[in-house]
Amino acid sequence: MNRHVSPENIQTMPTRLPAPMGSLINRQQPITFQFEGTNYHGVEGDTLASALIANGRYLLSRSFKYHRPRGPLTMAGQDANTLVQLPDEPNVLADTHPLSQGLAVTGQNYSGSLDHDSDMKLGKFSKFMPVGFYYRSFYKPKGAWKFWESLIRKKAGLGRYDLNATGSYHDKAYLFADVVVVGSGPAGLKAALTAAEGGAKVLLVEQQSQLGGALTYARFDDAGVRAGQVREALIPAVEAHVNIHVLCKATCNGWFTDNFLPVIQGTRMYKVRAQECIVAAGAFDQPAIFRNNDLPGVMLASAAQRLIRHYAVRPGKRAVVLTGNDDGYLAALDLHEQGIEVAALVDMRAGPVDTRLTQTINQHGIPLHVEHTVFEALHDKTLHHVTGVDVRRITRRGEVADDSLTLECDLLCMAAGYMPMYQLLCQAGGKLTYNDDVAEFSLSNLPKHLYVAGSVNGLHDLDQVLQDGVIAGTQALHSLDLPATEAAPLVGAPKQVNFPWPIFAHPKGKEFVDFDEDLQIRDIINATRHGYRDVQLVKRFSTVGMGPSQGRHSALPTARLVADATGRTVSETGVTTARPPFTAETLSHLAGRSFDPFRVTPLHQRHLQLGAKMMPAGDWQRPAFYPSATSGHLDRDRCMQEEAIHVREKVGLIDVSTLGGIEVRGPDAAEFVNRIYTFGFLKQPVGRTRYAAMANEQGVVVDDGVSCRLGENHFYVTATTSGLARVYQSMLQWNAQWRLDVDIANVTSAYAAVNVAGPLSRKVLEKVCTEVDLSPEAFPYLELREGKAGEAPARLLRVGFVGELGYELHVPSRYGEYLWDLLMKAGEEFGIRPFGVEAQRLLRLEKGHVIIGQDTDGMSHPSEIGMSWAVNRKKPFFVGRRAVDILDEQPAKRRLVGFRLPATSAKPLEGHLVLEGSDITGNVTSCEYSPSQDAIIGLAYAGADKATPGSHITIRVEGGDEVNAEVVKLPFYDANNSRQEM
């Protein structure tokens, strides 16, 4: 949330450079904002950093370790120097965060104020805090870390997270393209156009808010006209092309196998799938390494050019440009053209490759110092801004003469070379090889369908870059089997842009290799002296490259320093592994909009209307219990007991639509069911139901249900609510091997099912199923009938899960609600009431029925759970038969037993342990107070020797107390089954 910016104390509107500078800003739309309590003016299109620099404010942050003042380095979101705090978000990059009206921003990671940070004194002790010092300092004496940890943690981390912040809507979307082009610089634009013109569907991903890459800020010729010409030729063509989909302000944050690319744009993560991928992401401008190269006002030459061309901001008044390539000359010309005095152009080389540039520089009166370097950036006491430079002649690699030339300046631009944007390519398996001739890394070993173009491919001459884009686009077209004219090969050798050793150690240090982690030259060298020769170990020991900029500017100098210190080549040293993500991404991007599928039965609305307490069962929603008939409250135990008693005494109905339903049809249907389930089904009569338990190949009981034989070749089998998917999958898998002539169809959602149970259930059904003879003689227990319930076609099953006279009615789901209403109305005179899953579980427990998955685990075989009766030993095969036989021959270790405790006893909970002395012999699987028994009853695994009724088992209950339960014979209720078979 933005705080209001008061009109007082607003700085005057800063002046901007005249158009056409400022391609991203709208000068007509002023914006006021606040930074560190001071009000400032900016304009629409500004970033926080550009607006602050326009106001003369360079100090934006404090460094991580020594709290040194820091200002923008890249103006492209590639460094940690601009991390600031928004009211509800820490670590926001000020050089990319768009300015908005009233935005209130502060610095972070300081004590006192951003301008006066008392923690800056830590820098004075930097000699005593060498790299890795805390690994070796705070662990002795034993226990010391406990003391130091809290102090260190207090100082660690950047910014503050607002714990009251509310999340915003984030989502994900797939994007499909024939060709994805990452980066819209000259190579990317040309590659995209080439591929699109060949008929490919192209997705062009650009991290910045406008197309063009370096064409939008860099200068490519001494006259300064080439970039504009190329922009005008390419960008409108790309934007107008029907085959090109442009995504700006979008970051390709990783590369995954087969060109699966996460691209983040705003609050959305696109999951891009592309057949061909062209990475034309460019190269990172590199800093030079010298003392105080981190001061505000010291920035990359490209950062100054971005400020000028994107935001019309004058980056300084008097500049020095330090360069190792011709681009520094062009940057100096840019500065000069915009009225910035260039105090000196300092070239580390003997002179430019393009010798005409010397003449141009001289014509503009810019003093040129070749074979010189900036040895130190100068500052006042505060270190708030660069005030000058100490320029020295280079005598040998990394060494300078004693003679010093001091120049005053408030801007120091660096152009020491480039590092290809290798991250995505290395994630794809690309290999970096250092070429000593050009002092630059190049990439090889890329997988098929992945191409590179432009400066990431080591090309820096604009014509070569453009042609490289054509070549990559053509390669993609060839791979897509689309027509393409053969691309002309590159002409000429690559231009050298990297100065081989832009690293100048100073006796007083503070030459920063890694700005994020405040690592100096000696820190990297010391790491190698500690024996960490491998660059990966150097990284872990020193933390180089582990900060927010992820080695974009430190990888190259680190590789050079480690190679030098260990007597190896830079190729041998290499750089550290690049892993996704390329830039920081939020958890909300990764989470996106979550999808949590759920299922409801056709009767769901009725349960809600009755006020049921719903509960999840697998991915279904089921009624756990309904409001108490006496109190109207939703009290679980009370409602459950009332509902159970009502079923025992009168009649209740429960929605069992969630039970899995599988049709098995065909000539081999009986054979199939007989092989899948443990019981015998070949001789199951038509019109009969039969209990069906399913074992896996290990002999473990994995599901159960009821097999209904509707015809000679037609079975309808049920499965448990949560086991259906597994059962169905298993059936398909087995029949893929058996090849029986059978059709297996999951029809779970096709049927609504209701169980009507209780002594009065027959009376209710007689009013509903008028065409079916429901008398006990005509429709006995375990029989099934097909008929009608009112107008609805119905399958009627006489089953007894709850131990009372009961019928299960299955009707097409379209009639589900009709059936429910019909039963409720018909049962009105008999006091019919719905009951929920909790009451059903209690009722079946009283009847001693096992719930697979609750009373069984991954080891339970039929004998253990008292289900040997459900295993047919005469048939030659069923799934798990061999394992069941083997297990039965082993001495029994445990048994599922019924136990009873007095009603007043502490009630064991599911999972409570069964003990024998100090040994655990089992656990409680089900336990409830039974109103019909007026006792606590349950099922538990116990040692086999305790399975005999009359034995006692010890159960450890809540609080560690132990209760002594009596093992009893199952069932607890209606042992002779007279009630369910009435």
Place this chain on the structure above:
Amino acid sequence: MATLEDTLTTKRTPLYHLHQANQPNATGWQHLGGYAIKAGQDETQVEPTTVAPACGLTDLSALARVGLRGKKAATILSEKHYQLPAAPNQALRQEDGSLVAKLSASEYLLLGSFADDGERISRDELAWQAAERAHRLPDAYLLPRQDTHAWLALTGSHASDVMAKLCGVDLSPKAFAPGHVAQTSVARANAIIINASQADLSCLYLLVDSASACYFWPILLDAMQEFEGKELNIMALRHHHPA
């Protein structure tokens, strides 16, 4: 137009309550295939532009549909004069406007036509059910798609953009042309997707588990929001399916 009370029958579509909650007391209900459906305006008075926005979602669950599979399925369907797609995962619109999708080498899904309110499919299903009971449907098995699946239609030029937020399959017209079928995952649940576009209207049919219909409906509406998508009644869509 009739009231809900007038039209209510013994049958419910999976999304009946959701529609009923949105239009509880108003008129604008009518019968379709024995179900009460939210009909909306009189189709003859509706301007085509208002019924074909860039993105619309319609519940077609009241229209008939059935599945048939097995070795003889193709023969049985051909005998009933259905034109069959040549290969699995293809759909073919019939002359009467109904649609036959081939889901595997021997499995077909039949979707009813607006032209006869699904009457032909319903009639054939009843005949096949009777034949099945009388064991006169050997090597062919009926699948109760009317009850297992809800039938939704996502229409308009943004249909594939909406689906890109929910499904990993490229459903853009270039990759997923009219008559293509995908059996895949949508928003982490199973779905059959059919490109049922006609000349003047892009249309994706989604056949989803009827028990999950209440999950899918708001998910789709949410995904449609950025395209200004809206819920359409069945009559509005019928306007664009003259067959």
